[in-house]
Amino acid sequence: MKQRFRQSMSWLHTWGGLWFTWILFAIFLTGTLGVFDDPISHWMREQGKIGDIKPLTAEQRAESVKVAQHYLAGKAPRAEFWGIGLPDEAQAALRVFWREQEESPFEQRLLDPANGRESGASQRDTEGGHHFVHMHFELHAGTAGIWIVGAATVAMLVALVSGIVVHKKIFTDFFTFRPRKGQRSWLDGHNALGVLTLPFLFMISYTGLIIFWALYMPAGIMARHDGDEESFFAALNEGPAPRPMQHIDALLHELSPLMLRGEAAIEREASFVVVEHVGDRSASVRIFGRFDPDAESDRLVGRSSGNALFDAINGETIDVQKPNTVRGGNVLAIQRTMNALHFVRFGGYPMKWLYFICGMAGTAMLATGAILFMVKRRKKSADEFGTATPRVYRLIEVLNVTAIAGLSLACIAYFWINRLLPLDIADRAVREIQLFFILWLLTLLHAGLRPPMRAWIEQLAVSAALCLGLPLINLLTTGDWLFSALARGDSETAGVELTAMVFGLIFMAILRHLRQRQPNQQNREKSLATAIEGA
Amino acid sequence: MDKHFATYLVFFVGYAAFLALSLAMDRHHAQVLHGKPGSGRRLILRLTGWALLALALWLCSQAWGWAIGPVAWFGLLSAAALGLVFLLPYAPRFAAWLVVLGPLLALPPFFL
Known part of the structure; x- marks a missing residue:
């Protein structure tokens, strides 16, 4: 019984996780960037320079x-x-x-x-950092987007609980990460990132749902106020x-x-x-x-x-x-506190950085989970879809590249778009966001055309270059740059550029890891080929 | 307590707590100090680890109060544990020394 329960939880975690992981990655990445929406807007509007x-x-x-x-x-x-x-x-x-x-x-x-x-x-x-916030809670798709995000958040909570059941060795493996061991390392990484930030992940997912309670749970408003939200809130707020x-x-x-x-x-x-x-x-x-x-x-x-x-x-x-x-009694007071928890409207910069770190760990947890799914099956196909299996795997691989590397690329490219787009074109702020989505779509096309490993490497390489070059493009387009920002004590402008550069270095480290792995894999394939020829 | 100071202080108290708790386990004891910990040492490491976690919570309550304090506690513990776990396999000795070096580098500037 116990074994069967764990097996069904494992199935739920794998497939429930997989189908929502791409959208959850987008929600987590943009939400985490959204923690610093004000400094990002500050950078994009060149406020440091204007004074x-x-x-x-x-x-x-x-x-x-x-x-x-x-x-x-x-x-x-x-x-x-x-x-x-x-x-x-x-x-x-x-x-x-x-x-x-x-x-x-x-x-x-x-x-x-x-x-x-x-x-x-x-x-x-420019929309500045608000672009990331809108992407985070409604995918720029209005009410429909809020519903999609809500469904994904419920899937996140399900994946967290089922993940704990499947994990088994939470305490024995609490501090365990074994690098350079292929599938084992991906699983270790996925587990460590998830377990160590578990309180944050539960809190941020649950409070995220609570923000839109009136939309997600409309039955009361339908029954008592004929669906009229305005009259419901007027009554609730004693306004x-x-x-x-x-x-x-x-x-x-x-x-x-x-x-x-x-x-x-x-x-x-x-x-x-x-x-x-x-x-x-x-x-x-x-x-x-x-x-x-x-x-x-x-x-x-x-x-x-x-x-x-x-x-x-x-x-x-x-x-x-x-x-x-x-106003609105204890219920609304509690809900407002949960909002404050979600939006990190307390404690200033130390808290924002903690949310940023935990949010990025959660983002990485989602990415490692999605990659682990394919790493497992690249070695040995599980044949879940009969003859269509290779095609479904290919689709999943393409979506993995687009959702993870492609979105990272589009996010950092959004900063470049902000600097490169001419200042006098009409609807400039909207154009910036359109270009962000066009670029993301192009990464999908690229991932579909290139072999998986090449697609990963190329998109990560572009992301790394864009991250590391951010201070340079700012210097070339506005004449303002990192050292002058540091000199005038403008920590928001400097913080955005330094953080981007840290991500550039992280992408470089991942690239080095992938390049090191590649020759090995080719050698292995070569030796396999000779072995087959020899036989 | 100054909140920036508390941020660093609690981070390193949490880091020390997790280092002690990890050293009480065979795998990580072997990684850092070689060999298995004796039962006496294991007990002391466990007690130290849990005591430091409790101390970290108390420090958070002093700096932020009991509403925000636990949020800061969870967040700082997550950050400290992530640092330790991903440092251990690459630089186990350095991971252990960081428990001394880190506070020495980060905390004194607050008293200048």
Whole structure:
């Protein structure tokens, strides 16, 4: 019985793991890079070179809002949504957004905060590190992507539990890694990486699921609120009721005094102003506070920046939520804490580095698992698919190369794309991400055309070169480079380049290992051939 | 306790704990010190290892409190164990010396 249980767990771990491993690798790699999304954005927007943008005074903020309101009133006087992003240390321009109807896409412009004239981007137009975060939780595919990621996360939890059952010798082999022993080494590595980071892997997978609980477990909202999430959250958060359109024309209140009142109410600087149902009697304006990375960073709580809601016609206060408060009772408080755990919104850089190291170990665990599957079968086919077995193996090998080496290549290439793409092309930020996916697709093509070992070596070699050359391309394209970043104490810019170089060295080490192995394999094949000829 | 200092300190306490626990096992004792550990030495190594793990947890609670402390503890132990496990087969002697060298290099700058 016990043996059969372990066998079925082994089957589950092998196949359940295999079919999800490629997508899980993508989720883990981009999520781990996403830990440092801010430094990556900082590097991509060349903020180190530009230097800090001076924060605005309260008067300047009020003036900016006035300027934005004037502009938006001219452009979209009856829009469903207005958004005003105040200048901050990352963006010196005033950002305005609007959309006419709920379904129509957002329009966006950058304005000069002093006079309201449209201006070009003051920096490189890029998604920066957010690209990795979006890839991580929704694969750039919206709600469908969130569901796919959720399914993969459940598969991850299943693989963790079944992996523990299959492992048998967790404690005897706790410190064991035997290199240069082929299949044995891959298994040792896979086990060590998984076992040693097990607490992290369970935590990050489980909390990842909890973030989207309202999407993944919609039954309650369906039953009690007819599937209307907005009314559900209004009830849960004890917030004000939703304000439906009244279709009565009404004149919008001046926004800048409301912004100042909002700042006073939440005791924080404003960072964003949202107006809904412009021109209608139901119009409301919400003032969002600026995120303060240092406030409460030593507590494991859901941190928020606070916001204040006003009637946008008569200026009455509707609701005020102070920063770092949670509504919705214990359940939501616990959920916010789990979010904080997942997003590592506590403890500053030491914690971020621990998440990065554990995340990369998890990523490597997934890669070793996928490779181990093929290493086992390269030696001796298990014939799971009858006559189609060689073709299925070939497919798995191609997907392994693309998902592991190919995605690593595309990720580092994204940094190069950011530097090489001309600054003045339209929709630059979107183009960057498109090029990232095109490159990834090309690695699939390459893996399909080349023999497996060559495909691994070539894609890893390109990744290594791109990683090691990152400071160089930055120097050539922007004139800024590692030593000047270090000299001005810009640890974010220098950190991105140094970390990329460390990965370059890791890729080089893997390449050396693969090259050393290759002649051996050829010799073995040669001696086998002579043996057969001799017989 | 300064959190950067605590990060390094707990890392090396965790590293020492895992080194002791690994040396209590025949395979790794042979790797680093040759031969099998006697039963007395084995017991001492085990007790030391577990005591250091507990000390690491207490240090984390002092630096980060009992909410974030255990998260830091798990994370630092994972990092320390990964370092030890992948160093042992390549440089077993160095892996053992690191328990002295590491803290000597990493900790004094905090007192300057």
